[in-house]
Amino acid sequence: TAAEVLDVAAIARATRAISSELELDKLLARMLEIIFEAAGAEGGALVLEDARGLTVAASRTDRAPRISTTGTPLTAAALPRSIIHYEQAKRIPVVLDDATADRRFGNDDYIRSRAPRSVLCMPVTRKDHAIGMLYLENTLVSGAFTQARLEALGILVSQIAVSLENATLFAAQRSNAEAIARYRDHLEELIAERTEELTRANQRLRDAADERERIEAGLRLAQKLEAVGRLAAGVAHEINTPVQFVSDNVTFVRDALPGLIDTVARYRDLIAAIGAGGDVATALASATAA
Numbered sequence: 349t350a351a352e353v354l355d356v357a358a359i360a361r362a363t364r365a366i367s368s369e370l371e372l373d374k375l376l377a378r379m380l381e382i383i384f385e386a387a388g389a390e391g392g393a394l395v396l397e398d399a400r401g402l403t404v405a406a407s408r409t410d411r412a413p414r415i416s417t418t419g420t421p422l423t424a425a426a427l428p429r430s431i432i433h434y435e436q437a438k439r440i441p442v443v444l445d446d447a448t449a450d451r452r453f454g455n456d457d458y459i460r461s462r463a464p465r466s467v468l469c470m471p472v473t474r475k476d477h478a479i480g481m482l483y484l485e486n487t488l489v490s491g492a493f494t495q496a497r498l499e500a501l502g503i504l505v506s507q508i509a510v511s512l513e514n515a516t517l518f519a520a521q522r523s524n525a526e527a528i529a530r531y532r533d534h535l536e537e538l539i540a541e542r543t544e545e546l547t548r549a550n551q552r553l554r555d556a557a558d559e560r561e562r563i564e565a566g567l568r569l570a571q572k573l574e575a576v577g578r579l580a581a582g583v584a585h586e587i588n589t590p591v592q593f594v595s596d597n598v599t600f601v602r603d604a605l606p607g608l609i610d611t612v613a614r615y616r617d618l619i620a621a622i623g624a625g626g627d628v629a630t631a632l633a634s635a636t637a638a
Contacts, residue, residue: 372515373417376406379511380415383504384408387468388492389484393427394472394508396480402432405480409462427483428458431469435481441470441498445491466492470501474509482508 361382376394384392393407402422408415409426422432430453435442444450444467447459453467454460464485472480482505486492493501 372512372519373406375511375515376417376508377415379504379508380406380408383482383484383501383508386504387484387497387501388486388489389468390486390488392482392484393425394480394482395422395427395432396472396512397436397478402436402480426458426462428453428456428462428467430456430459431467432481432483435469435471435483439471439478441468443468443493443495443498447485463487465490468493468498468501470498470505472505472509472512474506474513479509479512 380392380394383389391407391409391412393409394405395402396405397403400421404420404422404425404427406415406417407420407425407427422429428447431442434452444453445465447464447467448454450459462485464487466486466489468482468484470482471478472482482501484493484501
């Protein structure tokens, strides 16, 4: 039947999703939508293995309108854990036409509460290495997942493995690019800080040079003033010596001149008295006393 034939359109949509989406969350959601539509599943989940254990990378259960990509640990997810752990151990597809009637998994809490009719759980491998498992369920129809449909789903599951690898490589490249960008920003900050430090140091050197030049100019001015002072002192000394000599002689002449003039006057009187025939002895005695 048409449902058992390889859905070429689904493969084409999966290929377009891989080529157009590189963000892991969006890519997983798109791939699960394609698988749900191609397989006729009402819900399911993609469970991946990592260092932390089993993680539900993407899921849609209880007829939720959207696929969740929150990355919930399996221990906190609403899934049949017995089937998931069995698939993890055996690595072979588990196909149940009526899960509630299966003796191996019918007692699982999720199977009893959810009561799915058709269940499919198959490994997701990449280059012969298991990276997780795909779980699908249908609560309305028994035997929904036939062998022919299982083969078609195998191709879509291999596309999931390819998309996971591509998205992981893209995430690693983006992480590296972000790390490089952060390192570049850090280097730019360091360069800016170093440039600012060098600018401040250069300014301090210029200020120190200006201060030294100002001090040297002050010293040169002081030396010039000192030289001018010494020259002025020498000139003043050279001028003061003859001035003092002249001053002392002028003082002497000032003090001695009146007496000398008076003496000359008396001698003139004496000469006049001698010429007039007067008392020479009396005039001489008077002149001598003066």
